[in-house]
Amino acid sequence: MAMPQADERESAGRQIFASACPYPPCSTVEEVLPPKASDFALKFEFECEGCRRPRVFLYEKGRVVKESEPRVYGYCSEMRAEGGVSAEIADLLSAATDYLHRGATRGAAVLVRVGAELFLAHQILRDPTDDQSLDRFKPMIDRVRAGEGVMATEVRDRICDYLGNIMALGDTAAHPRIYPQNRQRPFTTGNVLEDLDHLEEIVRLTTGWGRAE
Protein backbone atom coordinates (compact mmCIF):
# COMPACT_ATOMS: atom_id res chain seq x y z
CA MET A 1 0.00 0.00 0.00
CA ALA A 2 1.44 3.39 -0.96
CA MET A 3 1.64 5.85 1.88
CA PRO A 4 0.06 9.27 1.29
CA GLN A 5 2.53 12.11 0.95
CA ALA A 6 3.38 13.92 4.18
CA ASP A 7 3.39 17.70 4.29
CA GLU A 8 5.87 19.60 6.44
CA ARG A 9 6.06 23.24 7.48
CA GLU A 10 7.50 25.36 10.27
CA SER A 11 5.65 27.57 12.74
CA ALA A 12 7.63 29.79 15.15
CA GLY A 13 10.65 27.61 14.54
CA ARG A 14 8.75 24.44 15.30
CA GLN A 15 8.13 21.65 12.82
CA ILE A 16 4.56 20.78 11.93
CA PHE A 17 4.24 17.40 10.26
CA ALA A 18 0.90 16.80 8.54
CA SER A 19 -0.04 13.45 7.08
CA ALA A 20 -3.20 11.65 6.05
CA CYS A 21 -4.37 8.50 7.86
CA PRO A 22 -2.97 5.47 5.99
CA TYR A 23 -6.01 3.25 6.60
CA PRO A 24 -8.39 3.46 3.64
CA PRO A 25 -10.96 4.92 3.37
CA CYS A 26 -10.25 7.11 6.42
CA SER A 27 -7.57 9.60 5.22
CA THR A 28 -8.14 11.98 8.18
CA VAL A 29 -5.29 14.50 8.19
CA GLU A 30 -3.47 15.00 11.49
CA GLU A 31 -0.96 17.75 12.21
CA VAL A 32 1.74 16.40 14.47
CA LEU A 33 4.22 18.43 16.49
CA PRO A 34 7.49 16.85 17.61
CA PRO A 35 6.72 15.53 21.09
CA LYS A 36 9.76 16.98 22.86
CA ALA A 37 13.32 18.13 22.35
CA SER A 38 15.39 14.99 22.47
CA ASP A 39 18.26 13.47 20.56
CA PHE A 40 16.89 10.01 21.10
CA ALA A 41 15.25 8.26 18.19
CA LEU A 42 11.81 7.18 19.30
CA LYS A 43 8.38 6.20 18.10
CA PHE A 44 5.17 7.71 19.32
CA GLU A 45 1.61 6.82 18.55
CA PHE A 46 -1.92 8.07 18.90
CA GLU A 47 -5.34 6.93 17.91
CA CYS A 48 -6.69 8.41 14.66
CA GLU A 49 -9.56 10.80 15.28
CA GLY A 50 -11.32 9.47 12.20
CA CYS A 51 -11.06 5.68 12.36
CA ARG A 52 -9.65 5.07 15.86
CA ARG A 53 -6.80 2.96 14.53
CA PRO A 54 -3.21 3.41 15.75
CA ARG A 55 -0.96 5.83 13.88
CA VAL A 56 2.75 5.54 14.60
CA PHE A 57 5.33 8.25 13.91
CA LEU A 58 9.12 8.06 13.92
CA TYR A 59 10.95 10.89 15.60
CA GLU A 60 14.66 11.66 15.58
CA LYS A 61 16.83 14.61 16.60
CA GLY A 62 13.93 16.93 17.37
CA ARG A 63 11.94 16.20 14.23
CA VAL A 64 9.16 13.92 13.10
CA VAL A 65 10.80 11.91 10.32
CA LYS A 66 7.89 9.93 8.93
CA GLU A 67 4.71 8.05 9.64
CA SER A 68 5.25 4.32 9.94
CA GLU A 69 3.37 2.26 7.37
CA PRO A 70 0.92 -0.26 8.85
CA ARG A 71 0.52 -3.82 7.61
CA VAL A 72 -3.16 -4.19 6.79
CA TYR A 73 -4.93 -7.54 6.46
CA GLY A 74 -5.94 -7.68 2.81
CA TYR A 75 -9.40 -9.25 2.84
CA CYS A 76 -11.17 -7.17 5.50
CA SER A 77 -13.64 -5.56 3.12
CA GLU A 78 -14.59 -8.87 1.43
CA MET A 79 -15.09 -10.56 4.80
CA ARG A 80 -17.04 -7.69 6.34
CA ALA A 81 -19.31 -7.71 3.27
CA GLU A 82 -20.06 -11.40 3.91
CA GLY A 83 -21.08 -10.63 7.50
CA GLY A 84 -21.52 -13.26 10.23
CA VAL A 85 -18.46 -15.32 11.12
CA SER A 86 -16.48 -13.83 8.22
CA ALA A 87 -16.95 -10.33 9.63
CA GLU A 88 -15.86 -11.63 13.03
CA ILE A 89 -12.66 -13.00 11.46
CA ALA A 90 -12.03 -9.64 9.74
CA ASP A 91 -12.37 -7.87 13.11
CA LEU A 92 -9.89 -10.28 14.74
CA LEU A 93 -7.31 -9.83 11.98
CA SER A 94 -7.78 -6.07 11.88
CA ALA A 95 -7.12 -5.98 15.64
CA ALA A 96 -4.08 -8.25 15.05
CA THR A 97 -2.51 -5.83 12.57
CA ASP A 98 -3.26 -2.89 14.90
CA TYR A 99 -1.38 -4.72 17.68
CA LEU A 100 1.47 -5.44 15.31
CA HIS A 101 1.67 -1.78 14.31
CA ARG A 102 1.99 -0.82 17.98
CA GLY A 103 4.79 -3.37 18.44
CA ALA A 104 2.56 -5.70 20.49
CA THR A 105 3.59 -8.82 18.56
CA ARG A 106 2.52 -11.23 21.26
CA GLY A 107 -1.11 -10.08 21.14
CA ALA A 108 -0.97 -10.04 17.34
CA ALA A 109 0.27 -13.65 17.29
CA VAL A 110 -2.65 -14.84 19.42
CA LEU A 111 -5.23 -13.01 17.29
CA VAL A 112 -3.78 -14.31 13.99
CA ARG A 113 -4.05 -17.82 15.41
CA VAL A 114 -7.67 -17.36 16.51
CA GLY A 115 -8.64 -15.78 13.18
CA ALA A 116 -7.02 -18.64 11.24
CA GLU A 117 -8.71 -21.26 13.41
CA LEU A 118 -12.11 -19.67 12.87
CA PHE A 119 -11.46 -19.44 9.11
CA LEU A 120 -10.49 -23.12 9.02
CA ALA A 121 -13.71 -24.18 10.77
CA HIS A 122 -16.05 -21.82 8.99
CA GLN A 123 -14.66 -21.44 5.48
CA ILE A 124 -12.46 -24.47 4.79
CA LEU A 125 -14.33 -27.24 6.62
CA ARG A 126 -17.68 -25.43 6.48
CA ASP A 127 -18.66 -27.12 9.72
CA PRO A 128 -21.06 -24.97 11.76
CA THR A 129 -20.43 -26.99 14.93
CA ASP A 130 -16.75 -25.99 14.79
CA ASP A 131 -17.73 -22.33 14.77
CA GLN A 132 -19.11 -22.75 18.26
CA SER A 133 -16.20 -24.39 20.00
CA LEU A 134 -12.65 -23.64 18.98
CA ASP A 135 -10.48 -26.08 20.85
CA ARG A 136 -9.78 -28.37 17.93
CA PHE A 137 -7.29 -26.58 15.73
CA LYS A 138 -4.91 -29.55 15.39
CA PRO A 139 -7.66 -32.15 14.72
CA MET A 140 -9.17 -29.82 12.13
CA ILE A 141 -5.78 -29.49 10.36
CA ASP A 142 -5.53 -33.30 10.39
CA ARG A 143 -8.96 -33.53 8.75
CA VAL A 144 -7.82 -31.17 5.97
CA ARG A 145 -4.61 -33.14 5.48
CA ALA A 146 -6.72 -36.31 5.16
CA GLY A 147 -8.74 -34.79 2.34
CA GLU A 148 -11.61 -32.70 3.79
CA GLY A 149 -12.22 -29.05 2.91
CA VAL A 150 -12.41 -26.94 -0.19
CA MET A 151 -9.10 -26.57 -2.07
CA ALA A 152 -7.11 -27.91 -5.00
CA THR A 153 -5.16 -31.10 -4.22
CA GLU A 154 -1.77 -29.62 -5.01
CA VAL A 155 -2.08 -26.87 -2.37
CA ARG A 156 -3.45 -29.04 0.44
CA ASP A 157 -0.14 -29.86 2.16
CA ARG A 158 1.09 -26.27 1.85
CA ILE A 159 -2.10 -24.95 3.47
CA CYS A 160 -1.81 -27.47 6.30
CA ASP A 161 1.85 -26.54 6.91
CA TYR A 162 0.91 -22.84 7.04
CA LEU A 163 -1.95 -23.52 9.44
CA GLY A 164 0.35 -25.60 11.66
CA ASN A 165 2.82 -22.71 11.85
CA ILE A 166 0.08 -20.20 12.66
CA MET A 167 -1.25 -22.49 15.39
CA ALA A 168 2.26 -22.81 16.89
CA LEU A 169 2.77 -19.04 16.70
CA GLY A 170 -0.35 -18.27 18.74
CA ASP A 171 0.15 -21.18 21.11
CA THR A 172 3.72 -20.10 21.89
CA ALA A 173 2.50 -16.54 22.54
CA ALA A 174 -0.22 -17.81 24.88
CA HIS A 175 1.68 -20.67 26.54
CA PRO A 176 5.43 -19.94 26.84
CA ARG A 177 6.19 -23.45 28.16
CA ILE A 178 4.44 -25.26 25.37
CA TYR A 179 6.04 -28.60 24.53
CA PRO A 180 7.40 -30.38 22.47
CA GLN A 181 9.83 -28.14 20.56
CA ASN A 182 8.05 -28.45 17.21
CA ARG A 183 4.97 -26.81 18.73
CA GLN A 184 6.97 -23.64 19.36
CA ARG A 185 7.19 -20.72 16.96
CA PRO A 186 8.62 -17.47 18.35
CA PHE A 187 6.24 -14.51 18.06
CA THR A 188 8.78 -12.22 16.38
CA THR A 189 7.54 -9.45 14.08
CA GLY A 190 9.01 -11.34 11.12
CA ASN A 191 7.15 -14.53 11.97
CA VAL A 192 3.85 -12.71 12.55
CA LEU A 193 4.22 -10.93 9.19
CA GLU A 194 5.09 -14.19 7.44
CA ASP A 195 2.07 -15.94 8.95
CA LEU A 196 -0.21 -13.05 7.95
CA ASP A 197 1.10 -13.42 4.36
CA HIS A 198 0.41 -17.15 4.54
CA LEU A 199 -3.07 -16.63 5.95
CA GLU A 200 -3.89 -14.28 3.07
CA GLU A 201 -2.61 -16.94 0.68
CA ILE A 202 -4.83 -19.56 2.35
CA VAL A 203 -7.83 -17.23 2.00
CA ARG A 204 -7.02 -16.64 -1.67
CA LEU A 205 -6.57 -20.36 -2.38
CA THR A 206 -9.80 -21.41 -0.69
CA THR A 207 -12.19 -18.60 -1.63
CA GLY A 208 -11.10 -17.73 -5.17
CA TRP A 209 -10.83 -14.06 -4.24
CA GLY A 210 -8.17 -12.04 -6.06
CA ARG A 211 -4.77 -11.34 -4.59
CA ALA A 212 -4.86 -9.15 -1.48
CA GLU A 213 -3.45 -5.64 -1.94
Ligand SMILES: [Zn+2]
Ligand atom coordinates in the same frame (compact mmCIF):
# COMPACT_ATOMS: atom_id res chain seq x y z
ZN1 LIG B 1 -7.89 7.03 10.37
